[in-house]
Structures are given as C-alpha cells and as structure tokens.
Amino acid sequence: MIPNTQYYGDSTTWLNATTKPYAVDNAANKIPSYRDINGGITADKLTVNTPLDNSICYAGIAADSPIAQLYCINGADYENPLFDFNGDINFIWGYVNTTDQLTTTRQINLNDLSDTNETDRYYLIPQSQSEYPVGNVHACFTPLVSIIPYNFVLLIYIECDTPQFNDRRAVALDDYIQNLYGISPETHPNITSILVAPFGGNTLTGERSVMAINDNGGMALAYNVPYDLPQLQGIYDYWANAGNVKTTVRIWGAPKLIYYNNYYQYVKGKGGTFNTANGILTYYKEYGNGEWILRCVASLGLFFAIKRTAAASGALDSEYMYCGTIDQNGLCHGDYTSGTDNRDQPQYSWTTTNDSTYEPTVIIPDYDDTNHFNPYISTADFNAVYVTNYDNVRKLANELYKAIARKPTDVQMVDYSAETFLVTDPLNGIISIRKYPVNNVPNHGITGYIKIGNYTSDTVQAARYAPSNNHFITFTFSGTKSLNDEFDGSFLDREPYTTAELYIPFCGTIPISVAEYTGHTINVKMAIDYRSGSCTAYVCKDNTPLQSANGQIGIDIGVSGINTATVDGQLLNANLSLKQAQRQQFQASTSFFTTPASIATQIFGGGKFGISGAAGSLGQLTSMGNTFENSWDKRQAASYELHHIQTPYKSISAGSPLCAAMGEHCCRLTIYRPIISNDYNAEIYAKTVGFACLKNGVVSDFSGLTRGAIDLNGVNCTDQEKSMIVKAFADGVYL
Amino acid sequence: MAFTIDIANTTANPEKYNKSNDTTIIQAGVSISPLSIINQLTPVFVIDYDSRFLNANYIFAPFLGRKYFATVSVDTAGRMVIQCKVDYISSFNLSNCPITVTRNGGIGKPTEIPDNKLPIIPNRKRIDSKTVFSPDINDVFINDIRSMNYVVTVVGGDTE
Numbered sequence: 058m059i060p061n062t063q064y065y066g067d068s069t070t071w072l073n074a075t076t077k078p079y080a081v082d083n084a085a086n087k088i089p090s091y092r093d094i095n096g097g098i099t100a101d102k103l104t105v106n107t108p109l110d111n112s113i114c115y116a117g118i119a120a121d122s123p124i125a126q127l128y129c130i131n132g133a134d135y136e137n138p139l140f141d142f143n144g145d146i147n148f149i150w151g152y153v154n155t156t157d158q159l160t161t162t163r164q165i166n167l168n169d170l171s172d173t174n175e176t177d178r179y180y181l182i183p184q185s186q187s188e189y190p191v192g193n194v195h196a197c198f199t200p201l202v203s204i205i206p207y208n209f210v211l212l213i214y215i216e217c218d219t220p221q222f223n224d225r226r227a228v229a230l231d232d233y234i235q236n237l238y239g240i241s242p243e244t245h246p247n248i249t250s251i252l253v254a255p256f257g258g259n260t261l262t263g264e265r266s267v268m269a270i271n272d273n274g275g276m277a278l279a280y281n282v283p284y285d286l287p288q289l290q291g292i293y294d295y296w297a298n299a300g301n302v303k304t305t306v307r308i309w310g311a312p313k314l315i316y317y318n319n320y321y322q323y324v325k326g327k328g329g330t331f332n333t334a335n336g337i338l339t340y341y342k343e344y345g346n347g348e349w350i351l352r353c354v355a356s357l358g359l360f361f362a363i364k365r366t367a368a369a370s371g372a373l374d375s376e377y378m379y380c381g382t383i384d385q386n387g388l389c390h391g392d393y394t395s396g397t398d399n400r401d402q403p404q405y406s407w408t409t410t411n412d413s414t415y416e417p418t419v420i421i422p423d424y425d426d427t428n429h430f431n432p433y434i435s436t437a438d439f440n441a442v443y444v445t446n447y448d449n450v451r452k453l454a455n456e457l458y459k460a461i462a463r464k465p466t467d468v469q470m471v472d473y474s475a476e477t478f479l480v481t482d483p484l485n486g487i488i489s490i491r492k493y494p495v496n497n498v499p500n501h502g503i504t505g506y507i508k509i510g511n512y513t514s515d516t517v518q519a520a521r522y523a524p525s526n527n528h529f530i531t532f533t534f535s536g537t538k539s540l541n542d543e544f545d546g547s548f549l550d551r552e553p554y555t556t557a558e559l560y561i562p563f564c565g566t567i568p569i570s571v572a573e574y575t576g577h578t579i580n581v582k583m584a585i586d587y588r589s590g591s592c593t594a595y596v597c598k599d600n601t602p603l604q605s606a607n608g609q610i611g612i613d614i615g616v617s618g619i620n621t622a623t624v625d626g627q628l629l630n631a632n633l634s635l636k637q638a639q640r641q642q643f644q645a646s647t648s649f650f651t652t653p654a655s656i657a658t659q660i661f662g663g664g665k666f667g668i669s670g671a672a673g674s675l676g677q678l679t680s681m682g683n684t685f686e687n688s689w690d691k692r693q694a695a696s697y698e699l700h701h702i703q704t705p706y707k708s709i710s711a712g713s714p715l716c717a718a719m720g721e722h723c724c725r726l727t728i729y730r731p732i733i734s735n736d737y738n739a740e741i742y743a744k745t746v747g748f749a750c751l752k753n754g755v756v757s758d759f760s761g762l763t764r765g766a767i768d769l770n771g772v773n774c775t776d777q778e779k780s781m782i783v784k785a786f787a788d789g790v791y792l
Numbered sequence: 793m794a795f796t797i798d799i800a801n802t803t804a805n806p807e808k809y810n811k812s813n814d815t816t817i818i819q820a821g822v823s824i825s826p827l828s829i830i831n832q833l834t835p836v837f838v839i840d841y842d843s844r845f846l847n848a849n850y851i852f853a854p855f856l857g858r859k860y861f862a863t864v865s866v867d868t869a870g871r872m873v874i875q876c877k878v879d880y881i882s883s884f885n886l887s888n889c890p891i892t893v894t895r896n897g898g899i900g901k902p903t904e905i906p907d908n909k910l911p912i913i914p915n916r917k918r919i920d921s922k923t924v925f926s927p928d929i930n931d932v933f934i935n936d937i938r939s940m941n942y943v944v945t946v947v948g949g950d951t952e
Contacts (some may be wrong), residue, residue, distance in 0.1 A: 386932065397899060425816065443944040450942050486947040493941045509946040510814060522943060547902035554912065587943055611943070728920040735909035739901060742910075747895035749907035756809070757887040761897030768890040778880040785881055786891065790807040792898070 060606035116148055149371075236356060352391035355381035360404065374399045392576070400758075430529065430582060430595070430602075440488055443507055444500035450490060450614065453507065454515045457484040483512035484616070491590045491611035495530070495723070496588055499523045522587060531559075532581040532724040539579035540571060548749075549731050550575065560725040561594045563714060564608035569726070574598055581724050585610055590714065612714045747789065756792060764789045796821045798852035799845050799862075799874075809881050811850070817843050819850075826951060832856055836847065837874040841866065851876055858883040 253495060354361050358381040360373060361695045364714040372378065382392045398406050428553040444451075486509040500520035507514040540557060542550040550571070561581055569579070590611020595602040742748070747762040756767070767786040769779045799822055804814035835856065839845070851860040851874060856917045860876035867873050902910060 085831050156892040257795045267833050276832050433855070439949065441946050443946070444940050446938055446940050447940050447942065450944070471912050474911075480930055486899070488945040488947060489943075490945075491943050495941055497940045499941055507944065507946070508948070510948040519944065520940065544922075547910075548904050548906040549902055549910075551904070556917075569944070588945070614942075664795065709799060723923055726922045728922070730920055733912055737911050743897035743900060746909050747897040748899045748902050749905045749909070750893060750896050750899055750903045751865065751905050752893045752896065753891070754891060756886065756889050756891055759891070759893055759896055759898055760896070761899075763891075764895040765891050765893035767886070768891075772886065772889065774880065774884050775832070778878065778883075782884075782886070783879045785807060788882055789807060789895070791805050792810070 272382045303418040352393070355393035356389045358383045358404070360399070369446065373405055380404055400752075430584075439510065442518035442522035444498045444522050445507075445517070449517050449519055453514065456514055456516055457487075457509075482511040485512040486512065487588075490614040490616055492614060493585070493587065493590075493611055495585070502737050530585065531581040532583070539577065540569075540575045540728065542575060543730055549733075554731040555728065557726060557728045559596060560721065560727070561606055561608070562720065562722050562724070563597075563610040564594045564606040565594055567596070567606050569596070569604075569605060569727075573603065579724075579726060583610075587611070609714045759792050761792065762789050763792045795824050795853070795855040797824060797854075798822070799848045800850040801847055802850040806879070807881060809886065811879075811882050815850055818848055830856070833878045834859070835860065835876045837876065838867070839872050839874065840929065841870050841872050844875075845872055847880075848874070850879075884912065 076513055107735055189331075359380070361379050374397045375378070376396050378399060379393045379395045380402045381389050382394060382402060383404075394402055489662065499522065501523045502520055504518040504520045507517050507519050543555075544550045554570050555571050557571050557574070558566050559569045559579065559581070560566045563582070564583075577598045580600070581594050582597060582602070583592050583594045585592045590609055592608050592610040594606045594608070596604040596606070747764055752759070756763075763786070764785055767783060769782060772779065774782075798817055798820040800815050800817045802811050802815040804811035808814070812894055819842075822839060827838065830836075835853065839853070845864055849862050849863055851862045853860060853876075859879040859882050861879055862877075863875045865873045917928070
C-alpha cells in the first residue's frame with residue numbers, strides 16, 4: 058500500500074508514532090511539543106470554548122460538542138465530567154508508549170498499516186490522567202499541544218479484544234465491527250461500539266469499546282442475543298487485572314447486551330486468571346451512522362478517516378475522509394464534512410499549520426451562555442391582587458350578589474358617606490378576574506379574607522399575589538438541533554425554498570429564519586405578566602434571544618358588575634320624574650274638578666258673554682281634561698320607567714386567551730421543505746446539467762461535467778484553439 | 793521526412809478532457825508522408841489501406857502536438873484518407889489552468905448556490921413538523937380546579 062504522500066506530504070515529515078515526538082517546539086510549523094506529565098502539570102491545557110492557538114490546531118472544543126459531554130472515570134470520582142466547565146484542564150492529546158505497561162497490548166502505527174504490533178499510539182487523554190505522577194506506569198503518557206494535521210490524518214481506532222478474546226489490540230472501526238459481530242459495515246453502517254470506558258486498578262486502558270462485566274449471576278440471558286438494557290446505565294463492577302482487583306466501568310446511553318461465555322479467553326490476554334464460572338457480558342450500541350463517534354472525533358477539528366485505506370491512500374476529499382468543521386470562533390461543535398465537501402473547509406487548502414487567518418484574540422460569541430433574562434422587576438400595587446382557585450371565585454360571586462341584595466331600594470335613604478365605600482356594592486370594586494392556564498400563580502401561600510374596598514368577605518379567602526422570579530415558562534426543544542439541513546446544506550435548505558414557522562401558545566405563529574437557526578437549538582422563554590394577563594415569548598437561538606412575540610395568556614372572567622353610580626342616578630331621576638308627574642297630575646285633577654262650577658255659572662247665570670262665553674268655557678274644560686290625561690300618562694310613564702330601569706352590566710370578556718388555552722400548549726416548529734420531482738435523478742443530472750456552484754480552482758480540482766470560465770494564459774496553442782477551449786468550457790467539459 | 797501517427801478508437805464524449813480510459817490504440821506509429829501542406833487544426837492523412845482502421849475515430853499526431861477526431865474514408869486508389877479535426881480539449885495540458893466553475897457534476901449534489909434548473913415542484917412543500925416542548929409541560933399548563941391560578945384584582949384592600 059502506497060502511503061498517501063501526495064496529500065500528506067513526504068513521509069519523512071510525518072509525525073512518526075514509532076518514536077517520540079519532537080522534543081523541541083518549532084514555532085514555524087507548530088511541531089508538537091510534549092511534556093511528561095508531572096504531578097498535574099497545568100501548562101498546555103485546553104479549555105472548553107477556548108481555541109488553543111492560531112495554527113490549524115487552534116480548534117477548541119465547544120461546550121455543546123459531543124466530546125465535551127463525555128464523562129470519564131478518574132478512579133476517584135466517577136461523576137467528574139471529562140471537561141471542567143469551570144475552565145480547568147479538560148483534555149490533552151496524549152502520546153503513549155504502551156510497552157511500558159501492557160505487554161500484550163498492541164497498537165497500530167499509522168505509518169505502517171501492516172504492523173499491528175507497534176506499541177505507540179496517540180490518545181485523547183482525559184484530564185484525570187495528570188493525577189498520576191512520573192514513575193509509575195502512566196508516566197509514559199505525553200501530552201501534545203498541537204499536531205500537524207496536514208501530515209496527520211486520524212484514523213478512528215478502537216481498542217478492543219479480538220473476536221476470540223485472546224488478545225487485546227487496536228483495530229479499525231470497520232474491522233472491529235465485522236470481526237466481532239460478523240456485521241459488514243457495508244450493510245450495517247450504523248454500528249459503532251464505543252460506549253464503555255474502563256479505568257481503574259493499575260491498568261489504564263483508555264477508552265475502550267467493549268468491556269467485560271462480571272455478571273455475578275444476576276442476569277440470566279441467552280447466549281449471543283442482543284438485549285436492550287437501558288436500565289444498565291451506570292457504573293458496574295468488573296474484574297480488571299490479574300490481581301482480581303475489582304474496579305468499575307461506566308456505561309452510557311442505552312446499551313444492548315450480548316452474553317458470551319468465553320470469559321477466560323478474554324482475560325487470558327492480560328495474563329490473569331479469573332473465575333470462569335461467570336460469563337462475560339459484552340455491550341454494544343448501535344448509533345445512527347456512527348454519528349456519535351464521528352462527532353466526537355470531529356470535535357477535534359482535524360481530518361480523520363474511518364477506513365484504513367482512506368487514511369493511507371485516500372485523498373482529503375475522498376469518500377471516507379472526514380474533516381471536523383471549525384466555526385468562526387475557532388471552536389468545533391462536532392460537525393463535520395466528508396468527501397468533496399471537505400474542499401470547503403479551510404483546513405483543506407492549508408499547506409502549513411499557520412495558514413489560518415483566525416485571530417484568537419477576536420472571538421465572536423456564538424455559543425452564548427450569557428443570561429439574557431432578568432428576575433422579575435417588582436412594582437408597587439395600587440390595588441390589591443389576590444390569587445385563588447376555582448371554588449373561591451364561585452363563592453366570591455355568590456357572596457357579592459348577596460351584598461347587592463342588601464342594598465336599600467330607595468336610593469335617597471342611602472348614606473353616601475366614605476365609610477360605606479363599596480360596602481353595599483362590592484362587586485363594583487372588582488377590577489378584573491383572570492384565570493391563568495398555569496398550575497400555580499406565584500403567591501405568598503398565606504390566605505386571608507378578601508377585602509374589596511372597605512368590604513371584607515365573610516367567607517372567601519385568597520392568597521396575596523407574590524411577585525417572584527417564577528414568571529417564565531421555558532419551552533425546551535427535545536433534540537439537539539431544532540433545524541437541520543435535509544439537503545446537505547444546499548440552497549434547498551435555505552429560504553425561500555425551505556421556510557419555517559414557530560407556533561407559540563397564546564402568542565400565535567411567527568416566521569423563523571431558517572438560515573439563522575439551522576444547526577442550533579430553539580428554545581422559547583415566555584414571560585408572564587400576572588397583573589395584565591399579557592405574555593411575551595422570547596425565541597432563543599441556543600441561549601440568545603433573537604425574536605419575541607406578544608400575546609394574552611390571562612383568560613378574562615366576565616364579571617357581571619352593576620355600575621351602581623348609573624343605577625343610582627337613574628333611580629333618582631326616575632323617582633324625581635315620577636314625583637313631578639304625580640304633582641302635575643294632582644294639579645290637573647284639582648283644576649279639572651273645580652273649574653266646571655264656574656263654567657256653569659258663566660253659562661246659566663246669563664253672563665255678559667252669553668252663548669259665546671259658554672262656548673269658551675267648554676273649550677277650557679276640554680283643555681283641562683286633556684291636561685289631566687297628559688299628567689296621568691306622564692305618571693304612568695315615569696312609573697314604568699322607574700320599574701324598568703335596566704341594570705347596566707359591564708362585560709369584561711375576551712375570548713382569544715380562552716381559545717388559545719384550548720389549543721396546543723407546546724411550541725411547535727413547522728418546517729416547509731421543497732419537493733423535488735420524482736423524475737429527478739442526481740446521477741444523470743450531474744452528467745448532463747451539473748450542479749450550480751461558484752468554485753474557484755484549477756482544472757485538476759474538478760471532475761465530471763464542468764462549466765465555467767477558464768484562464769488559458771500560459772497554454773501553448775493557437776488563439777483559435779484558445780477561443781474554442783474557452784467556449785467549450787463555457788458550454789461544458791467532462792473532466 | 794516521415795512522421796508517425798497513432799490510430800485509435802475512442803468512445804469518450806468529444807467534450808471529455810481526459811479520454812485515455814475510453815480510448816484504444818489500434819496501431820501506434822503508423823508512418824505517413826505529407827504530400828502537401830498539413831493544416832494543424834484540420835489535417836488530412838493518407839495511408840495504405842488496412843481494414844483495422846475502418847473503425848478508427850481518433851488520432852494522435854505527436855509531430856503536430858495534438859490529438860484529433862478522425863473520419864476515415866477510402867479513395868479511388870484504394871488508399872485510406874483520414875480527415876482530422878483537432879481535439880482542442882484534450883490536446884493541451886489544462887490541469888493547472890485557473891477556472892471559475894459555475895456548474896459541476898462532480899459535486900454530486902446541490903450546493904448553496906441556487907440552481908434554477910433543478911426540478912423543484914412549484915407551489916408545493918412538504919411539511920416537516922417538530923414539536924418543541926418543555927419537560928415540565930404537564931406541570932406548567934394544567935387544568936385542575938384546585939390550582940391557584942385565578943388572579944383577582946380589586947380596588948383598595950391591603951396593597952403591597
């Protein structure tokens with residue numbers, strides 16, 4: 058097999074794993090330096106969210122990368138995370154010569170892929186390794202502060218036992234899966250095995266994919282049958298070394314279990330003897346596309362391969378070559394590209410380790426863990442705000458209507474002194490009643506009788522509203538990324554082809570910027586104003602709020618309150634009108650019944666007016682009769698009005714929060730993706746049309762149908778031929 | 793002066809830059825004797841008849857520094873006449889020529905650059921809905937009459 062010198066440079070420049078790394082720093086090329094671990098050296102450490110330097114190795118581990126989520130077992134505290142988020146040492150690149158410790162352990166030298174007996178290997182070493190002083194078997198671990206990825210492609214290896222469990226060695230991921238489980242990576246590309254990290258006793262095995270666990274007879278399982286054991290997450294005893302020292306392993310995720318009975322053969326590789334009566338339980342887990350392990354390695358920002366052939370002879374843009382992507386802050390989140398997409402990564406074109414234009418002193422916050430939200434801002438109350446429940450609201454309504462019933466009917470008898478403020482009409486003192494679709498509105502927890510103005514309830518108790526910090530409802534997305542590319546990050550994954558909107562309870566639906574949120578997690582924090590019933594939802598990209606939406610969450614309860622001022626006014630006016638009408642009627646009737654005598658005198662007494670005077674007196678009588686009738690009618694009307702005064706209700710009701718409460722109570726992200734015609738065939742399209750792009754390079758950088766503008770300066774041919782070549786490339790050439 | 797050409801057959805697209813994998817040499821080093829002026833772009837070669845050359849369609853002419861598409865015919869004297877047209881794409885080393893590519897098949901999939909030729913069905917989209925929820929959603933939004941979730945705001949009282 059020919060080493061891939063074309064891409065990795067001359068083999069003499071390769072980082073040679075068979076000898077120790079260069080002992081002296083080379084500032085120009087960032088040649089790896091190393092330091093023996095000596096009682097917890099703190100130099101050259103990496104910290105989460107902090108790039109190392111401005112070379113290609115500047116890649117820092119972002120806090121949201123999978124590898125930052127790992128826990129390691131450090132022998133003392135099994136709960137310590139691999140990364141210390143307080144900014145201490147988190148991991149180091151380690152170089153180890155395993156000859157010194159495990160004589161039967163075999164490692165693979167990247168330089169000689171046929172050699173499986175080499176004893177040197179690079180590890181990603183947890184911080185905890187530094188706890189071991191120089192002099193013991195762990196002194197051989199050597200941290201590297203930088204690596205030259207241009208000459209160094211990581212090959213994903215896992216340390217494991219051979220299928221026969223008679224030796225321990227490092228094998229390529231694909232080989233391991235195929236050999237141990239008889240599963241071809243071609244047909245089952247989704248299996249990886251790294252899940253158990255043993256550490257303990259006087260052996261240091263690094264992260265291992267498969268580990269024997271002493272069953273102790275507790276689990277009677279069928280031989281070689283995968284068995285889901287999600288409850289197995291945790292820490293288990295296992296027998297680690299020849300001394301029968303019990304140590305522990307930790308299991309992540311939801312492993313499956315396979316039972317093997319060749320326990321003895323397994324431990325034989327270490328030269329130990331164990332009780333063969335107990336079986337071995339081997340765990341493995343199937344990860345989608347090996348995604349977890351790929352993302353872990355991608356967190357380092359280097360090129361890596363999962364196939365030995367790809368690492369040895371594959372181009373940096375070959376199918377099984379991966380590249381961890383680095384964001385503008387120099388941080389790796391576990392994302393990666395593969396194949397030809399690697400060309401888009403800055404590492405692809407760097408020829409020295411200092412080609413990066415990244416300036417570590419300028420860090421643009423991306424993963425924002427700043428707290429953008431403030432505690433509740435306390436405000437003074439001019440009114441009294443109570444928190445109560447359904448039953449007490451009903452009781453309050455009943456009681457207040459009874460209070461109204463006690464109101465004197467003759468408003469003129471009422472004493473409108475200050476002491477009676479709202480006593481006789483407490484319903485009028487209610488400003489609002491709202492129901493909030495939450496479990497508990499913040500309150501003091503101490504109940505007392507409700508006071509409305511000067512009226513104190515006889516029966517209804519409620520707690521006082523207590524402003525606190527509990528005014529947020531947080532909607533957290535369940536996955537790692539809310540918006541993912543479905544078309545490999547192409548234009549189809551961007552607007553206007555792909556659009557998204559977010560439904561937020563009580564606030565409605567708002568459009569979401571696909572470009573802004575893709576690759577990130579959307580969280581929503583809803584702030585509630587329990588005084589006004591309004592709410593504001595803050596849509597956060599990871600932890601950073603980018604958008605907001607307002608709504609009404611408080612459901613107004615219709616309060617049938619009588620406007621007593623209006624009632625009193627109407628009652629008073631109606632009474633006055635009635636009394637006036639009564640007086641007018643009395644006057645009219647008196648006039649009507651006394652006037653006829655004088656009229657008769659005028660007629661029959663032969664007065665000077667004669668007939669004509671009699672006629673005038675009859676008209677006057679008729680008029681008085683009409684006045685009487687009119688006054689009677691007015692009295693009747695006033696009486697009618699008095700008895701038909703409409704009680705003026707005030708209606709406080711807004712249906713929208715109630716409707717929203719009956720709707721979905723979770724945020725819902727809806728993504729609208731484009732549909733490509735079923736007749737589309739990518740392979741044929743590539744050969745006949747080609748995919749739109751805008752790439753610069755030289756002709757040899759491209760393959761397949763290629764259209765573009767070519768510069769023929771320096772090519773020795775006729776001008777006519779040059780014109781034809783230019784035109785040919787404009788029309789399309791197969792490279 | 794005698795010159796030689798290589799007579800070959802190619803199945804490659806004319807627009808293909810590197811035709812070597814699709815080209816079979818029928819016979820290399822066939823001697824020709826120019827009888828008149830040979831045009832560099834459209835030369836014509838006359839050679840003795842050989843039935844193997846009837847299917848030839850590609851010529852290497854080292855003395856002209858070019859490769860040619862060829863059309864073979866036979867004249868009245870029984871000689872083979874090979875009419876050539878320069879393959880300007882494959883004749884020169886363009887590997888290091890700078891190029892700005894606007895379409896490429898080797899990418900294998902759409903890129904970030906909008907592609908108006910991709911057959912996207914207009915006015916139709918697939919809905920991909922994902923629920924965002926709070927882990928304590930059932931605690932947050934609850935419809936229990938015992939819940940202390942009514943807020944009564946009243947006039948006066950003991951304000952705080």
